[in-house]
Amino acid sequence: MKRGSTLFLKTAVVLMGVPVLLLCIFLVPEIANFAAELYPDHTYLKYLVFLVMYAAAIPYYIALYQAFKLLSYIDKNDAFSQISVEALMKIKYSAISISVIYVLGLPLFYLIAERDDAPGVILVGLGLIFAPLVIAVFAAVLQRLLQEAINMKLENDLTV
Template identity: 35%
Template sequence: MKRMSISLFQIGVLFITLCIVLLSIFWLPDTAAYFAEEAPEWAYLKWPLLAGIYVTLVPFLFAIIEGLRLSRRVAVNDAFSRKSVQHLKNIRNSAFVISAMYLAGTIVLSRLVDISPGIGLLAIIIMLASLMLGLISGILEELLRKALEIKEENDLTV
């Protein structure tokens, strides 16, 4: 049962990731072109915004890969290892990078144009979600590190 639930988790993550990548490749440029036509005074922001979103896709995909690697370790009963700690650390760092990128992008965008409340709220939601994921990953990383230390002490005393 455990292996099946982990497999379903991995399939779900891969499906959602594929949807996000496909939307970024096919839907996002068309939507940006549409809004550039609707608001020609802001058309010069089309390519910088697309580039910013695509740049943030890199740490997102890296975190997804690390999460899948971590779930594979759990599936083969190797969750309590140094590699698992490293996977959590990489997920934490990726989440913080995404948060920082959206914060910098929002600040730059607010200096260039007057941000609409919807775009500002979306950026804040993405920043906070990434920040929370980073904090949770950091807590889990520290807990796993301490559990490994206790496990190593117990192995040495026996």
């Protein structure tokens, strides 16, 4: 396969990391300060916001790195290999861990929504939980399909 055939997708993967980095730099401190202003007696809420948001960014970047590696394997004609299956597995686990982090942080979203009287914040929190779950299911399906294709390929190689 041509080396540049996945260049667009690699660029998209890199560009997916930029908005999250900007959100982590500029928006997360604002949200944390807002939470601290809503509950001046509980200043630790500010640090919980930092913990939830930055902890979710780590598996996000791991998943992006694995997607970039997967595209590199496709460029090298190693798409149907065990390393591609492992990359998909890591993407799946990263997406699951993002969902788990936001499930654990959902009470924090509830506290902010309750004090600010903004029920939409809960919906945003639920979206942050279910979007990575959809990605995890998709990665699991791709992982299984790829593993079955590899097994078929190995079986055909042995019969020839």
